[in-house]
Amino acid sequence: MSIAERIPTFFPSPDEIPPQQLLSAPVELRDYLLNGELRHWQGAVQDVFSPVCVRTPGGPERVRIGSFPLMGEADAHAALDAATAAYDCGRGRWPTMGVADRIRHVQHFASLMKEQREAVVRLIMWEIGKTRSDAEKEFDRTVVYITDTIDALKELDRVSSRFVIEQGIIGQIRRGPLGVALCMGPYNYPLNETFTTLIPALIMGNTVVMKPPRHGVLLFAPLLAALREAFPPGVVNVLLGAGRALTPTLMRSGRIDVLAFIGTSKAANTLLKDHPRPNRLRLVLGLEAKNPAIVLPDADLNLAVEECLAGSLAFNGQRCTALKLLFVHESVAQQFIALFSRALSAIGTGMPWQAGVMITPLPEEGKTAYLEELLADASARGAAVVNEGGGTVTGTYFHPALVYPVAPGMRLYTEEQFGPVVPIVPFTDIEEPIRAIRESDYGQQVSIFGRNSALLAPLIDHLVNQVSRVNINSQCQRGPDVFPFTGRKDSAVGTLSVSDALRAFSLRTLVAARNHEINKEIITDIVRERRSTFLSTDFIL
Template sequence: MTHDRSAQLAQHFPLLEDIPAEHRLDAPVHQRLSLVGGQMRPWSGPCKTVLSPVCTRDAAGGEPRQVEIGSYPVMGEAESDAALDAAVAAYANGRGAWPTMAVAERIGCMEAFVRRMAQQREGVVKLIMWEIGKSLADSRKEFDRTVEYTQATIEALKDLDNGSSRFVVAEGTIGQIRRTPLGVVLCMGPYNYPLNETFATLIPALLMGNTVVFKPPQYGTLLFQPLLDAFRSAFPPGVINTIYAPGAVVVPRLLASGKVDVLALIGSSKVADHLKKQHPKSHRLRAILGLDAKNAAIVLPDADIELTVKECLLGALSFNGQRCTALKMLIVHRSIADRFLARFTEELGKLKLGMPWESGVGITPLPGLHRTAYMTEALDDARAKGARIVNEGGGAFSQTLFHPAVVYPVAEGMKLYREEQFGPLVPVMPYDDVETALEYVISADHGQQVSIFGSDPARIGALVDPLVNQVCRVNINCQCQRGPDVFPFAGRKDSAEGTLSVTDALRAFSIRSMVAARQTEPSKRLLNAIVTDHRSSFINTGFIL
């Protein structure tokens, strides 16, 4: 039966000639350039082949094979040193052209970048789809949302700067307070939202006057290739520099140099803990981190089953569950567990499995064989310890395509109880006393978000009060999610460090500095002269429209 299901899944992979022409890559993308110090540097050393999550079949009936879509450089320490040195030189201890540039001019550079970026939409979207297996619709949404996020961040910076464009007088002292850059930022994004989540740190870091060393994620590297020239053209030399190298080889070295002022990482807490220790003066290192999450949904006995099933299905399986905000544990009151599972699995069965370009596709291939291997391992562990797969076909896979599995009852001691599965597995845990559900959240290492489903105001209110002290967002009768981007995006415990949102991110990548003088006539004349004659980018009362 397992072999039959695997064979059925394999049929979802196309023959090469059956891929619609409009969705094919025009040619493999062999990345051979890096941007360092404002120059495109060619690479002739070793490269890593990029295999798509998408597999193709051959007419002879052999095993589907991942499609080779390009390659990128495998650089080393010398190249990472060069990228870091370029960023350090461009910052120049805060004296460089970029950190001393007027905010309005930095905004002008970013707007020029966005215009150039928008011209590359089709190519970047196609590479997101082929590199990480995200549906075409969601790949387009990721690109468009990133452009919108950048534009919203620009507007937020205008408001932030305009609010500082005045002098404050207190106790005989005249002061002007503005936000200033922190220095050199090492920026690393995740594979699941390689463009959007990377830019959620990269854009505010640049706008605030920092210089950047950017290391693309392992999965989702090629999609930045069309943007390199836009970076080069829009920003002064050395403001943004790219490095293509194994993180384990170069990132500890970059931090150990002591020249990195900010670590911006979307990844795992274990990696973040290790990296922060590499810096010789850890108290100087600002960290903006988006890390692990194991968001739970607490389903109360009076929950609207139809609404709850709809939101939990989206929350657990959008982009195959490969989101930090995904619902990764469903905690359902035992009195409604059977009814909930029946409806949930019924709706799951309607999800369309297929290739990313197919209209209405709900489940697409995973990044590589290692991910289907992990899903299988976690399932085997749960079944060995008393759980079962409750949906038909759950857990079957062919190469990178994995049929979602609903696992019940999940309990302490199973991998799925605490580990973040980051894939199409849906663990369901029954409870009798709501204290059991609360204790699960309280005892967790993670503290990003939680969802509550129910209709009794008293019950929900009683849950909200303790939960807001455990997680940073409580969602009532809806799935966990990041947006809207104007809302804070943060986490407690091992889930995050620092807060990201359109405005919070600008603050995260900057620090308040001030200029002060005694409230005397000579000081007033001096400050007025500096402002009138535009002698300082910092001391000014200009208004950005």
């Protein structure tokens, strides 16, 4: 059956959805976490419609799965007031708490979080269209990330649990919190990437205002009670609603000390302009990327196609680390396209709960229309969709499109499509993809496919100064989480990994004293009697 024949029945009728995959009821989220309390919302709300549609006589219709509060400026200031009071200029219970005690709070949260696995996984699946297997991986990876962060902090604290004597000065150096952090994650990994900033911010002693992404709010509903129980009042405060109604007023207050934001550079720049004290603001930003692949003439094409297919289309290409522009040497371009098209025709498409599915409906409103615009622009400038059914649309579903030959001047050459469109650019001279990478606004990662080490070595040496990660014969990706994750140019500010994140949300601070007898007696007494959480030689196992 052709794509065109399958499209009319792509979405299920209501009675074709397996009962065990349905939400028990729409999630009408009315509680929010403020200053250690779950407050009940009685104001305006935003309906949430799943990217999953049902088949009706009038065409596909999105399934309503719940609603969430549309909070405003007054609510944003209440959350900020709570976080500011809990930090209390560094004198609050949380920032002055010992590392071991903060670890226990985070461990308690992780334990409570695990109990909500099925509820969160199902909401990820219905809210953003991620496959069940990928939603489960996102949840489990987040739990592992929390454990790894705890282990990394223990190691960091062990190193800091000794005194240094240098040039007649006794000192102890530890990492201290920065203040109030505003943490905002993206919709494509709404749980994992939100927590990769939230958890290190908290465990280092900062207090937090968290705003979930617009597509990915409901999945936090099962976790609110766990956050309330695990952390002292005001340490975590959750805002729900439109970012444009909440975040500008937070930034204009000047009381946000750390901005942890994963999204677009345009949105990040707008937030930065709102802050009246930019020199006091620490930035942790994960922004756009237009990650390219370079397929050299001697590449193992089967391997290159396998990696490029997964790299460009995993979760519908909605990953900042996705391969978004494939440079393929002209001598192997036609063979590469044939292999890619064949592999593309075999991938699973369908609903998130179906086994073996890779391509699912898209959550963003207007996304299919935007992708169609990119295809139309490329077509008008000499490119074509070369796979069967590529670009076919029904409701929120967009069938993956392989586009060739893409060239400079086309929107697909420079814009981050963030969707299931795969542009292929033929080249004859290696300087062509190198120039494109050098002139790009982005510099996150690149993938190189080839066999000749004599050709790969100089290419690697050049590209490591253009992007933050060079992948050899493998797709671009974030993990493992112990590896640094960052980018050059407009792709990132700051570095995230398990250990780098702890440093991003803290500052090296020291207590020093001249090596005089009275000072040694003071320090010895403080340490022996455990009068300070900072001056301490306690060793966390």
